[in-house]
Amino acid sequence: MKYAFIERNRRYWPVSVLCEMLGVSPSGYHQRKQRAASTDRPHRGRLSDDALLAHIKAIHAGAKGEYGWPRMWKELLARGVRVGKERVRKLMVLHVRARHKRKYIATTNSNHDLPVAPNLLQRDFSPAAPNQVWTSDITYVATVEGWLYLVVIIDLFSRQVVGWSMQPHMKAELVTDALRMAWFRRRPEAGVIVHTDRLNPPSIAVTCFKTP
Numbered sequence: 001m002k003y004a005f006i007e008r009n010r011r012y013w014p015v016s017v018l019c020e021m022l023g024v025s026p027s028g029y030h031q032r033k034q035r036a037a038s039t040d041r042p043h044r045g046r047l048s049d050d051a052l053l054a055h056i057k058a059i060h061a062g063a064k065g066e067y068g069w070p071r072m073w074k075e076l077l078a079r080g081v082r083v084g085k086e087r088v089r090k091l092m093v094l095h096v097r098a099r100h101k102r103k104y105i106a107t108t109n110s111n112h113d114l115p116v117a118p119n120l121l122q123r124d125f126s127p128a129a130p131n132q133v134w135t136s137d138i139t140y141v142a143t144v145e146g147w148l149y150l151v152v153i154i155d156l157f158s159r160q161v162v163g164w165s166m167q168p169h170m171k172a173e174l175v176t177d178a179l180r181m182a183w184f185r186r187r188p189e190a191g192v193i194v195h196t197d198r199l200n201p202p203s204i205a206v207t208c209f210k211t212p
Contacts, residue, residue: 002023003029005018006029007033015029047081052087053091056072056088056091056096057095057096059075059076059079060072060096069093073085073088126156127156127157130155133157133192133193134153134155134162134194134195135154135156135194135195135196137196138151141166146168149167149168149169150166151174152178153179153182162181163179163181163182163185164178165178165181175196
């Protein structure tokens, strides 16, 4: 009660006078005040798990999920959040998973001695009618069961997909299946140009050919 009275009236009377009047020492008053302030003030850097996890998830989203716990810990320190490595690691193990960068897979291979068909297209990407020029390429899709390879054949006139094939390998039938689908769906007249990149592996390499 004495210290509370001093705190209420310190604006009107010197602290030393109030302490003398109430029979307490000024040092005791100041020590009591410092203890109360340290109790009321939250510990700097000691966030709750929920607050720390909110920081981690915000950084995780901004980094597109690519940070593991070591980089996350360094980023937190850089942002002024004081926290231990082990605490960050445990929270991320329980609540946040880093997305590892996937390896690049080449689908084009020009380093081979197989014959390459001439380029009949000559960068003319605006055919006058459907089924005059088809173009194709291979891409790859990561799944939980491994890589899948996708071939798509597009009619350059309409930009519509006319054939496609997906396989867990890059053998020749990956491409021939897509061509077969496009042929049976469109039944083009003789002379359609099919333009592709030099695909990988070389066993299915082709630049451009024209149907008989």
